[in-house]
Amino acid sequence: MRISDVIAEGVQGADPAEIPGKLCVAAVRLLPVADASVSLRSNGMPVHLSASSPRAEHLSELQATLGDGPCTSAAKAGAAVLATDLTSGRDADRWPVFAQQATVAGIRAVYAMPLGNDTVCVGTLDLYRDVPGELTRREVRTAELVAGVMTVALTALPRGQENGPEGDDLWLSGLAKAHDEVYQAVGMIMVQLGVDSDEALARLRADAFADSRTALEVAHDVVWHVKRFDPD
The missing domain is CATH 3.30.450.40 (GAF domain)
Structure with missing residues (x-):
């Protein structure tokens, strides 16, 4: 074939x-x-x-x-x-x-x-x-x-197909929303630890890997105040 x-x-x-x-x-x-x-x-x-x-x-x-x-x-x-x-x-x-x-x-x-x-x-x-x-x-x-x-x-890919008749976003909007939490979490970690964005993302990734979780899962917990990063 x-x-x-x-x-x-x-x-x-x-x-x-x-x-x-x-x-x-x-x-x-x-x-x-x-x-x-x-x-x-x-x-x-x-x-x-x-x-x-x-x-x-x-x-x-x-x-x-x-x-x-x-x-x-x-x-x-x-x-x-x-x-x-x-x-x-x-x-x-x-x-x-x-x-x-x-x-x-x-x-x-x-x-x-x-x-x-x-x-x-x-x-x-x-x-x-x-x-x-x-x-x-x-x-x-x-x-x-x-x-x-x-x-x-x-x-x-067509727009709005998965969002009903009022959908104006890309069909990938669900992914975008989930990924936005990463950036929100990075901002919160920057404040909690007093570090720049690169270091905050590195800490998020390291914590996720150490706990055998994805970065998106840990970011969600940070945004919803389930998890906090404290200075060493």
Whole structure:
């Protein structure tokens, strides 16, 4: 079956909100990978959007919480990052904490493809493999094609479809609202600790990782006064 046929079959009849996840599943069908996820680029940290499996969702959220990993590196560079062996060598040394956590989850390689164009990166398509290894040139081109379709899907999604007749926001508004809590929490932590925004975000991420939670979960607790950061 042709690549275009697999993609078309995968998204046929899907609601707009389902398309990113369907494309992740199509990527797994088309490539020698076990899982896939998609994240949007945002100031401060990536926003997890969808995934083909709970494991991929976990790894996507992990990178957002750590602020480190192939996904964040690809988003910053606006170029593909192909981490072919997280068990040892350069890739393991480049993202040591993520690499360790990924291998615990059974992932040995990650291929992060940027979404966008030559001037703007709007996010990444992350492909996870359970054995080390490189993608062939043809497989890289296939990954780039899926990333291109994902980019078109994200930029062409209709507005307001999930918000009822009065909906004026992007269908991603729920994600945006959740992510706004991160910025609110960072502001509150800045006041509580007397630090700048970078240090406040770092403390938020460190606390989330230490408690095996996502940064979004900890941010929610800070905003709703369930958690407070006190000076050491």
